[in-house]
Amino acid sequence: MSYTDAPIVEDDVLHGAYRGEGGRLFWLALGTGMLTLLTLGIYRFWAKARIRRYLWSATAPGGNPFEYTGTGLEKFLGFLVAVVILAAYLGILNVILLFLGFSFIMGGDPNDPEVILRQIIVIYANLFALIPLIYFAQYRARRYLLSRTRWRGVRFGAEKGAWGYTWRGCLLAILSGITLGLLSPLATFKLEKYTWDRTWYGDAKFTQGGKWTSLYRAMIHVVIAIALFIGAAVLMVMDEQLALLGFVLLFVAYVWLIIGFIYYQVHAWRILAAHKVLGEDIRFRSLPRTGTIIGTYIVGTIAVSLLTALALIPVGFLIAGMGTLMGGGNPNDLFGSPQGILFIALIAFAYIFAIVFAGALSMVFITQPILRHYVEETSVIGASRLDAIRQRVGDEVVDAEGFADALDVGAAF
Amino acid sequence: MADPTPPLPTFAVAGRFFDGQSAGAKVVRAEAEQIKGRLLIYDEESGRLLDQWPLDSLRMIRDPGFGDGIVFFREGHDEARLNIASAEDAAALGAVAPNLRKVSVAKGTWRKVLLWSGGAVAALLLILFVILPTLADTLAGMIDPEQEERIGQTVVGQVERMLGSHNGSGFCSTPEGDAALAKMTERFTDHLDLPYELKVRVIRNPLVNAFAAPGGHVVIVSGLLDKADSPEEVAGVLAHEIGHVAARDPLRITLRTAGSAGIISMILGDFAGGALVILVSEQLMQASYTRDAEAGADEFAHELLRKAELPSEGMARFFEKLRDQYGDVDGAEEFLSSHPNLASRAIAAREAETRGDGTFVPVLDEAEWDALRAICK
Structure with missing residues (x-):
C-alpha cells in the first residue's frame, strides 16, 4: 500500500520504544484505585495524573521518555470550574426544554402512539443538547493533555479552537448520520485535520496532509459486514427454509461489523499517520495491526476475568464461613448484630474490591499492551531534524480537562 | 534504589541533558560535588559547563514507567532535564539528593483549594436549591x-x-x-x-x-x-x-x-x-x-x-x-x-x-x- 512505501532513510529513523512493566503499573493502579474509593472519588484526579505519569514515561522513543507534567490538583480545580458551569447550563437547559415540550409538544390521549412518540422525543431531547458539549470537552481535554506533555524537554501544545471543533463536529456528525455513515471518512478526516493543523511540538507545527477519500480503503470490512447484513435479510425474507441460514449469516455479519469498526480505526490511524508532517519534513510511519488489537482485547478480557475470580476465592470462603457461622437466620437480623454488619461490610468490600482489582488488571492486560503496540509500531522519519526544534511557551488551561471529566468522555487513561 | 557503595565526595555519572530550550540532546558528564552540595553538568564533547544545580534542589520525575534510570530536574527551574539511563548511576546520584522525591506545594495552595471548593459547593447549592426551583416554578406558572x-x-x-x-x-x-x-x-x-x-x-x-x-x-x-x-x-x-x-x-x-x-x-x-x-x-x-x-x-x-x-x-x-x-x-x-x-x-x-x-x-x-x-x- 502506498502509505507504507514512503521513501525511508533507515539511518535517520527513530523507532518507538515502550518499556512499561506490568507489575509496577498493577500496584500503581490498584493503590490509586483504592485511594479513589476511600475518598469517595475525590482522589480520582490524582490517580489519573499518576497513571499518566507512568504511561508517558514508559513511552521512550530513542531512550528519551515522554513526560506528563499535569497534576491532580489542577485537574481537581478545573473540574470544580467545569462542573459549576455544566450544572448551570444543563440544569437550566433541561428545564427550558421540558417546559417547551410541555407547552407545545406533549399531552393528549395516552393511547395514541403519536402522543407517546412525542413524549419520548421531549424526554430525550436533552441528550442531544449534550452532544455539542462532548466535542467541546474533547478538544479542551486534548489541548490540556498536550500542554502537559513533554518530550526531550520540549512541550507539546495546541491552539485554542474548541468552538470551531464543536460546530464542525456536530455538522459532520449530522452529515455522516444522514448518509448512513457513507460520509464518515469525511468526518474522521476533517476533524483530524482540524486538530492536527493546530498541534505543535515546541516551535514546530504539525500538518495533516492527504485526502479524505483515501480513508475509504479502511472502510472495507464495514462495507463487507453491511453486505452480509443485506444478504442475511434477503435470505430471511425470501424463503422460510433459508431463514436459518439467514440467522447464521446475521451473526457472522454482526461479528464482522465489530471487527470492521476496529479495522477502520486502526487503518484510518495508519493512513492519517503517514500523511502527518512535523515542521518542514519530519514524517511518521505507524503500522499497528488489527489482529494484534483484537487479540489483546480477547486475551486480556479472559486474563482479567480469570484473575479476578481467583482473587475472590479467599473472600468467598470467608463469606461462606461467616454465613454458616451465623446459621442463616432472619436476614433482618443482619443489621442488628455486630457480626451481621461485619458480614455485610465484607460482601460490600468484596464487591468494590473486585471492581478496583479488575480495573487495575485491565490496565495491565488491555490498556498497556495496546499502548505498547501503537508506540512500538510507530517511527519518526527524519528524526535528526528534531534537534532543531525550539521550546514553546506553555499554555494556561484553567479548566484543565474538567469538562471531559464531568461528562465522562475522557480517554482510557 | 539499592546503593551498594557509599558515594564518593565527588563522583561523575554519564547522562543525556536537555536544556529545555531545544529538543536536541547533549551527551553530558554530571559531576556531583557533595562538599559544595552541587551538581556540575559538562558537555562531554566540548567540556563546557552547561549548567550547575544545587543538590538539595535536585528532583526526580515520580511514578517512572521503567525500572532503570531516573530523569532529574531542578526544582523551581522547570525546563531542563537530566536523563541518567544507567540504574547504578541514577541510584548514586539519587542518594546524594536529599529532596529527591519532595513535592513542593506553592504557597497559598490550600487556601486556593478551600476557596474554590467552597465556591463550587455554594454555586451548586444555589443552582440546585434556588435557581432551578425558581425557574421551574416560574415556567410551570406559564404553561x-x-x-x-x-x-x-x-x-x-x-x-x-x-x-x-x-x-x-x-x-x-x-x-x-x-x-x-x-x-x-x-x-x-x-x-x-x-x-x-x-x-x-x-x-x-x-x-x-x-x-x-x-x-x-x-x-x-x-x-x-x-x-x-x-x-x-x-x-x-x-x-x-x-x-x-x-x-x-x-x-x-x-x-x-x-x-x-x-x-x-x-x-x-x-x-x-x-x-x-x-x-x-x-x-x-x-x-x-x-x-x-x-x-x-x-x-x-x-x-x-x-x-x-x-x-x-x-x-x-x-x-x-x-x-x-x-x-x-x-x-x-x-x-x-x-x-x-x-x-x-x-x-x-x-x-x-x-x-x-x-x-x-x-x-x-x-x-x-x-x-x-x-x-x-
Missing part, C-alpha cells in the same frame, strides 16, 4: 391550563397502565358512586379558585394511595376507600391532593427534577461503588423537593377543611392507620423519604383543629358513603 390538562390526561393514562389496565377500563364508575364523589368534591370546590376543573376519579387497585396529575386530575386508588372508615378520612386525603393541584405541584416537581437530573452523577463521577452513593444522593435531593410539596399540601388541606367546615380528625386518623399498617420513616430514613414522617403529619392535622367544637355536617350520608365504597365492587 397554558388547557395544555396542562392535556398533559395530565397522558400522565393519568400512563399511571393506569402501571396499575395494570388501559383505555380507561381500570376506572370505576357507578351512578351512585359518581354522585357521592361529586358531592365530596363540591364540598371543597366552592372554596377554591383553580385555573381548571377538578377531575376526581377512582381506579381499581389494592394500593392504598391517591395522586394528583397536572391539570386538576386527581385519582383515588380503590384500596384507599377500603382502608378508610369514614368519608371524612377520604375527604382529608382528597383535600391534600387538591393542595397539590392548587400549587401545580405535579408540573413544578417534574420540571425541577428534570433540571437536577444527572447533576449529582456528574459531580461524583464514575468510580467503583459510586452508583450507590449517586442513588442515595439523588434520592436525598428529590425527596427534599417533594417533602416540601407534601408539607405544603398538608397545610393547604387543613385550611381547605376549615373552609369546608370539616374536622381534620379524619385526616389525622388516616395517617395513623397508614403508620400502623406500613410503619413509619424515622431519623435518617426520613431524609430519604419523599413524604414527611406520618406521626408528625397526624399530629399536625390534629393540631390544626379545623372544627374546634367537633360538630360538622358529614361529607356523605350512610347511603352515599356505601355507594362510594362500592364504586369498584
Whole structure:
C-alpha cells in the first residue's frame, strides 16, 4: 500500500520504544484505585495524573521518555470550574426544554402512539443538547493533555479552537448520520485535520496532509459486514427454509461489523499517520495491526476475568464461613448484630474490591499492551531534524480537562 | 534504589541533558560535588559547563514507567532535564539528593483549594436549591391550563397502565358512586379558585394511595376507600391532593427534577461503588423537593377543611392507620423519604383543629358513603 512505501532513510529513523512493566503499573493502579474509593472519588484526579505519569514515561522513543507534567490538583480545580458551569447550563437547559415540550409538544390521549412518540422525543431531547458539549470537552481535554506533555524537554501544545471543533463536529456528525455513515471518512478526516493543523511540538507545527477519500480503503470490512447484513435479510425474507441460514449469516455479519469498526480505526490511524508532517519534513510511519488489537482485547478480557475470580476465592470462603457461622437466620437480623454488619461490610468490600482489582488488571492486560503496540509500531522519519526544534511557551488551561471529566468522555487513561 | 557503595565526595555519572530550550540532546558528564552540595553538568564533547544545580534542589520525575534510570530536574527551574539511563548511576546520584522525591506545594495552595471548593459547593447549592426551583416554578406558572390538562390526561393514562389496565377500563364508575364523589368534591370546590376543573376519579387497585396529575386530575386508588372508615378520612386525603393541584405541584416537581437530573452523577463521577452513593444522593435531593410539596399540601388541606367546615380528625386518623399498617420513616430514613414522617403529619392535622367544637355536617350520608365504597365492587 502506498502509505507504507514512503521513501525511508533507515539511518535517520527513530523507532518507538515502550518499556512499561506490568507489575509496577498493577500496584500503581490498584493503590490509586483504592485511594479513589476511600475518598469517595475525590482522589480520582490524582490517580489519573499518576497513571499518566507512568504511561508517558514508559513511552521512550530513542531512550528519551515522554513526560506528563499535569497534576491532580489542577485537574481537581478545573473540574470544580467545569462542573459549576455544566450544572448551570444543563440544569437550566433541561428545564427550558421540558417546559417547551410541555407547552407545545406533549399531552393528549395516552393511547395514541403519536402522543407517546412525542413524549419520548421531549424526554430525550436533552441528550442531544449534550452532544455539542462532548466535542467541546474533547478538544479542551486534548489541548490540556498536550500542554502537559513533554518530550526531550520540549512541550507539546495546541491552539485554542474548541468552538470551531464543536460546530464542525456536530455538522459532520449530522452529515455522516444522514448518509448512513457513507460520509464518515469525511468526518474522521476533517476533524483530524482540524486538530492536527493546530498541534505543535515546541516551535514546530504539525500538518495533516492527504485526502479524505483515501480513508475509504479502511472502510472495507464495514462495507463487507453491511453486505452480509443485506444478504442475511434477503435470505430471511425470501424463503422460510433459508431463514436459518439467514440467522447464521446475521451473526457472522454482526461479528464482522465489530471487527470492521476496529479495522477502520486502526487503518484510518495508519493512513492519517503517514500523511502527518512535523515542521518542514519530519514524517511518521505507524503500522499497528488489527489482529494484534483484537487479540489483546480477547486475551486480556479472559486474563482479567480469570484473575479476578481467583482473587475472590479467599473472600468467598470467608463469606461462606461467616454465613454458616451465623446459621442463616432472619436476614433482618443482619443489621442488628455486630457480626451481621461485619458480614455485610465484607460482601460490600468484596464487591468494590473486585471492581478496583479488575480495573487495575485491565490496565495491565488491555490498556498497556495496546499502548505498547501503537508506540512500538510507530517511527519518526527524519528524526535528526528534531534537534532543531525550539521550546514553546506553555499554555494556561484553567479548566484543565474538567469538562471531559464531568461528562465522562475522557480517554482510557 | 539499592546503593551498594557509599558515594564518593565527588563522583561523575554519564547522562543525556536537555536544556529545555531545544529538543536536541547533549551527551553530558554530571559531576556531583557533595562538599559544595552541587551538581556540575559538562558537555562531554566540548567540556563546557552547561549548567550547575544545587543538590538539595535536585528532583526526580515520580511514578517512572521503567525500572532503570531516573530523569532529574531542578526544582523551581522547570525546563531542563537530566536523563541518567544507567540504574547504578541514577541510584548514586539519587542518594546524594536529599529532596529527591519532595513535592513542593506553592504557597497559598490550600487556601486556593478551600476557596474554590467552597465556591463550587455554594454555586451548586444555589443552582440546585434556588435557581432551578425558581425557574421551574416560574415556567410551570406559564404553561397554558388547557395544555396542562392535556398533559395530565397522558400522565393519568400512563399511571393506569402501571396499575395494570388501559383505555380507561381500570376506572370505576357507578351512578351512585359518581354522585357521592361529586358531592365530596363540591364540598371543597366552592372554596377554591383553580385555573381548571377538578377531575376526581377512582381506579381499581389494592394500593392504598391517591395522586394528583397536572391539570386538576386527581385519582383515588380503590384500596384507599377500603382502608378508610369514614368519608371524612377520604375527604382529608382528597383535600391534600387538591393542595397539590392548587400549587401545580405535579408540573413544578417534574420540571425541577428534570433540571437536577444527572447533576449529582456528574459531580461524583464514575468510580467503583459510586452508583450507590449517586442513588442515595439523588434520592436525598428529590425527596427534599417533594417533602416540601407534601408539607405544603398538608397545610393547604387543613385550611381547605376549615373552609369546608370539616374536622381534620379524619385526616389525622388516616395517617395513623397508614403508620400502623406500613410503619413509619424515622431519623435518617426520613431524609430519604419523599413524604414527611406520618406521626408528625397526624399530629399536625390534629393540631390544626379545623372544627374546634367537633360538630360538622358529614361529607356523605350512610347511603352515599356505601355507594362510594362500592364504586369498584
